[in-house]
Every structure is written in structure tokens, then in C-alpha cells.
Amino acid sequence: MERKILVAIDEGEESTYALSWCLKNFVSENSKDILVLLYVKPPHVVYSALDGTGYLFSQDIIATMDKYRNEVAETVIEKAKKLCKDSLQDVKVETRVEIGDPRDVICDVAEKMGVDMVVVGSHGYGLIKRAFLGSVSNHCAQNSKCPVLIVKRPKNSVATSTS
Template sequence: MAAAAAAEEKKKVMVAIDESDCSLYALDWTLRNLRDSMANSELLLLTVQPLSDYGYLYASSMGAAPPQLIRSFQESQEKVAVALLEKAKEICSENGVAAETMSEVGDPKEAICEAVEKLHVQLLVLGSHGRGALKRVFLGSVSNYCVQNAKCPVLVVKHPL
């Protein structure tokens, strides 16, 4: 009986997106190339709003930044995330795929891996920014971190530039 229940449970595929063309390409690639294998899967779209450093606001305002200014920046960041998820959901809808959306706040690479584990995701799809080795050393690589640390298979889709 447990095996039958597990077989009926939908598999979860998560596509992590940001404002880059690379992540939207990864979503489009997933919808075009994995459509048949995703027929019995649940598609989750995740975006992560990075924690903002408001230190520059303190320096520019000659002291503590007014709470309204910080709140305004946070609301602006949230609006960008909502718009991004709506655009991604529309792309899914145009391809006949229903998707759930979610937004997290934090370090993108850690938040993605935590969401994978918390939601029991079976496949994580990420876009690759195609940075060279030197840029990866200084800027880090979300996809590389997720390949090493996510608790599921990770598919990294490289944008053909």
C-alpha cells in the first residue's frame, strides 16, 4: 500500500529564477524539453530576494536610515519578485503547465537548497550565467553550490549566448 501511495504522489520539479535571461531560458527549456516527463509532476517556481545591505543608506543619510526608507526598499524588492514570478507563471500557462510560485528572502544558494529539502523536491532546474572561472571565484556560483549541496538531482541549463 505504501508503494501505491508513493506512486500516486506527484513528483516535484523546482525551477529557481531570477531577473536574468539565463533563468528564464532555463524555465523555457524545461517546459519545452521535459514536458512529457513532467506530466505527473508538480512545477514550483522559486525566486529568492537577496538580503539587502542597507549600510550605504546609513552613510548617505548621515546616521541611521529612516525606517520608512528601508521599508520602501524592501517593498520595491518584493514587487520585483512578484512581477518576476507572474511573468514566469504566464510562460508556464502559455505552455499549458500549471505552476505554483514562492518567494524567499536570504542568500539565494542557501535558500534554494533549503526549499528543496523542505518541499521534498525531486529535481531542481537552474540557469547558468556562464561566468568564467575568475568571476566564479569572486562572485560565487549559485548553480555550483546547489549541484554540490542540494538533496536532489540538479539540472543546470546553459544559455546559448
């Protein structure tokens, strides 16, 4: 049985916990499962969120922000890949980085790749982003066409360190 499991990852501890829970509880040693690690970069911010006045950043600033976002994406992906390999040596891992609203991107990628399950942390995307975006896990649960596993990090759990 070869299953594709899409795990949405971000810079938060919730998603790290979700990934390790999935590795521990869902993927077994020597299985043919493929873990698809998806990181969604936020789109360019060109409008001020507070007063609605549109303004464009200069090319310099945009380039710097892009560089920073790419570095974050790379770090998150590398950290997640390491967690996979440390947990299950032979696990097959694919990585994808996309740009957009994580709520839509996760559902889109899940459908296009025909994955068997989507795994999301319950508090993905941080407090501030969540306030703007609404709950990612809620949106995925409602709109994804495949089963969705929402992993909540217990309050007393120690964050999984992969460094």
C-alpha cells in the same frame, strides 16, 4: 508519476531560458508534474560592501526598498507563471518567494519540499550579485541532495519574450 520540479527564477534572462528549456524538455503535456517556481529576494542591505562601515538606512528608505523588491518579485513570478501557461496549458504551478542567500535558500527549499529535481540557470543572479555570492549553480550542484539541472543559455539564443 507525480514529480516536483523546483525552478529557481530571477530577473535575468538565464533563468527565463532555464525555465523554458525545462518546460520544453522535461515536463510533458498532461503530466502530473508540479513546477515549483522559487524566487529568492536578497536580504536587507544594511552594510556598505566597500568600506565595511556599518550604517543603517532610515525607515523611509527601507520601506521604499522593500516595496521595490516586492514589486520585482511579483513581476518575475508573474512573468514565469505566464511562460509556464503559454508553454503547457495544463501544467501545475506553485510559486514561492523567500528571503535570503539564494544559494542556501534553493537547497533548503528543495530539501524541505522533497523535490525530485532542481533547475537553475547557469548565470543566475547577475554579474554583480554573482561576484559577491559566488556561483549559485555551483553551490546547488554541490549541496543539493537531489539531481540538479544547470541550463546554460546558448550565446546565439534569442531571449524568450513573454510580454
